[in-house]
Amino acid sequence: MIQEILPQEIAFDVDGVFADTFRVFVDRARDEYGYQFHYEDITEYDFRQVVDIDEEISEEIIESLMNHPMENHIRPIEGAVSLLSRLSSAGPLLFVTARPHKIPIMNWVRNQLSNVDRDLIRLEATNTHREKIPILLKNEVRYFVEDRLDTCYLLEEVSIVPIVFQQPWNRRPHHFPVVKSWDEISTLIRW
Numbered sequence: 001m002i003q004e005i006l007p008q009e010i011a012f013d014v015d016g017v018f019a020d021t022f023r024v025f026v027d028r029a030r031d032e033y034g035y036q037f038h039y040e041d042i043t044e045y046d047f048r049q050v051v052d053i054d055e056e057i058s059e060e061i062i063e064s065l066m067n068h069p070m071e072n073h074i075r076p077i078e079g080a081v082s083l084l085s086r087l088s089s090a091g092p093l094l095f096v097t098a099r100p101h102k103i104p105i106m107n108w109v110r111n112q113l114s115n116v117d118r119d120l121i122r123l124e125a126t127n128t129h130r131e132k133i134p135i136l137l138k139n140e141v142r143y144f145v146e147d148r149l150d151t152c153y154l155l156e157e158v159s160i161v162p163i164v165f166q167q168p169w170n171r172r173p174h175h176f177p178v179v180k181s182w183d184e185i186s187t188l189i190r191w
Helices: 021-033 055-067 080-088 102-112 132-138 149-157 182-188
Strands: 010-012 093-097 121-125 143-146 161-165
Touching: 021 055, 055 102, 080 093, 080 182, 093 132, 102 121, 132 149, 143 149, 149 161
Parallel strands: 010 093, 010 143, 093 121, 143 161
Antiparallel strands: none
């Protein structure tokens, strides 16, 4: 059971937690290439294990989403902007993503949080999930909101409490705390 979290103790993943990136992936696969799978069909983080899509096409869409999140009209997950804006009044926000390039997603985050002082938005792009760990430890993060279960196990190994943001790809059995919305995250914060 999670006790109330101090604002400076929590950090956030981006894709699948703040950015609704996978939904845009599904929409583009359907609208541009005629694929008929649905968001709820992505029951594995490595979606190619469960969705039949040409590798070259999926790479093309992913590359576009990674390098051009604003042009792809990626939206924030409902409630994220409101809670993150409120949380920024208590200090800097930290986002740690396994994306390979920082600038495109940092621009997207700043655009979504346009009412938050830019100096209060910190984002690290690690290129791998495992490389999130040193950044979180260095910043004394105790809680990390994440959608990838494999990363949650890595966090647990170094005594960072993973909070799973529920998505279709992380519903297999596990023992981590789960939130289904940003409103639920809000209830965990010591305001």
